Amino acid sequence: MTATIERGSSTAPVNPPGNTPAKTETPKRSGRFLASSNGKKAVMAVTGAILVLFLIGHMAGNLKSFFGAETFNAYADFLRTMGEPIVPRRVLLTLVEVVLTVAVGLHMWSAISLARRARKARPVKYAAKRKSRASGYAVHTMRYGGVVIVLFVIWHLLDLTFGTVNPAGWDGTPYERLVQGFAPSRWPVTLFYALAVIMVGLHLRHGLWSAFQTLGLAGGRGYRALKGVAAAISVVMVLGFLAVPVGVLTGVIK
Numbered sequence: 001m002t003a004t005i006e007r008g009s010s011t012a013p014v015n016p017p018g019n020t021p022a023k024t025e026t027p028k029r030s031g032r033f034l035a036s037s038n039g040k041k042a043v044m045a046v047t048g049a050i051l052v053l054f055l056i057g058h059m060a061g062n063l064k065s066f067f068g069a070e071t072f073n074a075y076a077d078f079l080r081t082m083g084e085p086i087v088p089r090r091v092l093l094t095l096v097e098v099v100l101t102v103a104v105g106l107h108m109w110s111a112i113s114l115a116r117r118a119r120k121a122r123p124v125k126y127a128a129k130r131k132s133r134a135s136g137y138a139v140h141t142m143r144y145g146g147v148v149i150v151l152f153v154i155w156h157l158l159d160l161t162f163g164t165v166n167p168a169g170w171d172g173t174p175y176e177r178l179v180q181g182f183a184p185s186r187w188p189v190t191l192f193y194a195l196a197v198i199m200v201g202l203h204l205r206h207g208l209w210s211a212f213q214t215l216g217l218a219g220g221r222g223y224r225a226l227k228g229v230a231a232a233i234s235v236v237m238v239l240g241f242l243a244v245p246v247g248v249l250t251g252v253i254k
Contacts, residue, residue: 037114047104047110051100051104066247073174080093104153108146152196160181182244194242194245208234
């Protein structure tokens with residue numbers, strides 16, 4: 001039986017001697033944030049920002065091929081020697097590659113997790129099709145576009161980075177592998193490259209627009225302007241990456 005202390009019209013329970021109050025367990029926060037929708041969206045945003053920065057740097061590096069073999073090969077050599085003599089050769093490049101690999105993995109994980117959670121939250125389809133704010137061609141191609149991009153990244157590494165499937169081989173310079181990789185006789189490879197780049201552009205456009213919406217910037221008068229900004233950035237990225245294979249096909253890069 002529990003004793004009570006009267007305080008006016010209310011009573012407060014008092015535990016008898018020898019009895020200790022039950023401890024209330026504090027939920028562990030470790031992992032709970034990542035398991036939530038907000039946590040997954042945060043992971044997607046951070047990893048997406050990392051990948052966008054990489055794309056900008058990669059595009060800028062590719063465009064150096066228009067300045068000739070010496071400039072492009074010097075850029076490729078810089079990637080392997082950056083940090084010297086403080087750190088050994090290729091250490092910083094390897095670190096960047098690890099960060100990018102982790103970012104891609106976490107980005108895919110968060111995207112798949114959010115998609116599954118959305119399907120579970122709405123197991124029954126609407127009787128009438130409803131157009132969401134994020135609808136559009138880019139959204140409908142996200143799933144298959146992601147598969148194309150993953151396959152392209154694997155081929156791209158084997159072709160231009162390791163030279164395994166490149167006519168110039170591993171012994172060729174980065175510039176030689178670039179020119180040989182987009183040679184007219186390899187038009188199917190160039191076509192695959194163009195398709196993957198377009199898919200990247202659609203992903204980028206959708207990702208930027210989603211980020212604007214998440215930050216609450218996509219409402220009111222800024223709706224059309226920010227939508228245009230997302231589209232413009234994506235178009236610039238796509239054109240920047242496509243400029244190199246077009247330059248090789250037209251003989252500007254040779």
